Amino acid sequence: MALLSAKSATWTPVAVADTVNYTDNGYVALIGGSTTQVLKISEIYEGGQASVTSPMIMLFSRDSTIEITPTALGAGQSLAALDPASAALAAPPIYFTASTTKPQRSATLGLLNLSFNAWGGVVCWKSAQGEELLMLGNTASFGEASLSAYTGGTMGLMGSHIIFEPR
Amino acid sequence: MPSLRRQEGYLSVDHRDSPGLPRGFGFVPGKPLPPSAPKGVHVESPTYTCAHCGAIVWMDPLRTRPHEYCARCDHYVCPTPACSLDCRPLMKLLEQFDKAAPNTVLVGPDGRPLRKAG
Numbered sequence: 001m002a003l004l005s006a007k008s009a010t011w012t013p014v015a016v017a018d019t020v021n022y023t024d025n026g027y028v029a030l031i032g033g034s035t036t037q038v039l040k041i042s043e044i045y046e047g048g049q050a051s052v053t054s055p056m057i058m059l060f061s062r063d064s065t066i067e068i069t070p071t072a073l074g075a076g077q078s079l080a081a082l083d084p085a086s087a088a089l090a091a092p093p094i095y096f097t098a099s100t101t102k103p104q105r106s107a108t109l110g111l112l113n114l115s116f117n118a119w120g121g122v123v124c125w126k127s128a129q130g131e132e133l134l135m136l137g138n139t140a141s142f143g144e145a146s147l148s149a150y151t152g153g154t155m156g157l158m159g160s161h162i163i164f165e166p167r
Numbered sequence: 168m169p170s171l172r173r174q175e176g177y178l179s180v181d182h183r184d185s186p187g188l189p190r191g192f193g194f195v196p197g198k199p200l201p202p203s204a205p206k207g208v209h210v211e212s213p214t215y216t217c218a219h220c221g222a223i224v225w226m227d228p229l230r231t232r233p234h235e236y237c238a239r240c241d242h243y244v245c246p247t248p249a250c251s252l253d254c255r256p257l258m259k260l261l262e263q264f265d266k267a268a269p270n271t272v273l274v275g276p277d278g279r280p281l282r283k284a285g
Contacts, residue, residue: 035284038261053186057193057201060223108197112223115193115201120185125223127176131216133223134257136264139282142275150195 002086003042006030006095007161009076010049013056013149018107019064022148024071024098028160029146031066032138033091040132043163044125044147048118054156055117056149060133062109063144070096082163093166105148106141114147118156132165171236174243175213178225180204199245200225218242219250221257 006028014026022029032039044060073079079095111133116123127133137143147160182188182204193201202210202225213226218237222245226234235244239254260281264273267283275281 036265048185055186055188055192057195059195059198109220109222110195110198111221113193113195113199113201113225114180115188116180116204117182117185117187120182121187121204122179122181124179125176125214127214127216127223128174131174131176133216134221134261136261136281137284141279142281150198153192 003082003163003165004079004093005082005161005163006079007077008097009159010157011097011160012157013058013155015149015151015153015155016105017151019104021102021104022146027146027148028095028097028162029063029067029103029144030135030162030164031094031096031144032135033089033093033166035137035139037091037093037137038167039093039135039164040167041135041145041162041164042127042132044112044114045161046114046116046123047159048116048121048156049158050118050156052156053117053119054154056115056153056155058114058116058147059105059110059150060112060114060145060147062106062111062141063103063146064106064109064141065104066138066140066144067096067099067103068101069099070094071098073097089166103144103146105146109141111145118158171243174215175226176215176223178202178210178212178214180210183207183209199223202227215243217245217250218256219244219254220247
C-alpha cells in the first residue's frame, strides 16, 4: 500500500476537554475508509506559525465519538499519496477538519502528547518500522483519531501533517 | 537476540527559536507525558509504542527506573495498570479481527466492543 500525507497548511486549534464536541476547523482527524481498513500512522509533524507566545497542549488521541458526514477539505488542506504512481484505493480513508456531527476525544485513549509553543516551536514524531500507531475500521473508538488541543494554554497558528499507510 | 532499541521511535521538540513551554506545562492526568522543552532547548528522544494499547511513551533520558516491559510479547508497554497486568497485544487483536467471521464481536483495547461488520 502507499503512504499518504494528511496535511493542513495553516490552522488554529480550538481547545476542548475530553468527550466534548470538537469545533469545526479547530482539529484535524482521520477515519478509516471501511469497517476493516487498518491505518498505520508513522509520522506526525507540527510547525508553529504564531507571532505571539502560544504554548498549547496538543494531543493525538483516539476519538470515543466519531464524526458523521465530514465536510470536504478546504484551502490548504489535502490528503495525497507521497508516491504519484500510487493506485487509488477502493475505500480511501477520510481526512477531515469539520463535520455535521462532531467527534469527541476519548478520555482514556490518548496516544501521544505533542505539546509545544507555536511561536517558533517545531515538533516531529516518527515511529520505528513495525511500531506504527494503529487504527482499525471506521467506528469508535478504534477507527478514528485526531490531533487537537486540550484545555489550557494559548492557541496559536500552526501547520501539521500526518503520514500514514492504509492496509 | 534482537535489541529492544529496534522498537524505538523518535520525538523532536525544537524550541531553540521559541519561548518554549513553562515548567510542567502540558501535564494532563491520565494522558501521555510531554517532554519538558523550555526556551532555547531542542529535545530529541526515543519513544516506544505500547504493544498492548498502542499509546506512544516518551522515554525521558533522565529516568533511571526501567521502562515497563512485557516478557510474553517481548515489547515495551505503557505504565497504565491494564497494560502492565495482562498480555493482550494490539497486533494479535488485529489478526483476530482479520480472521474473524462477520458479526463477530471482539473486545477493543479500551474494553469497548469491536464488531466486525457483516
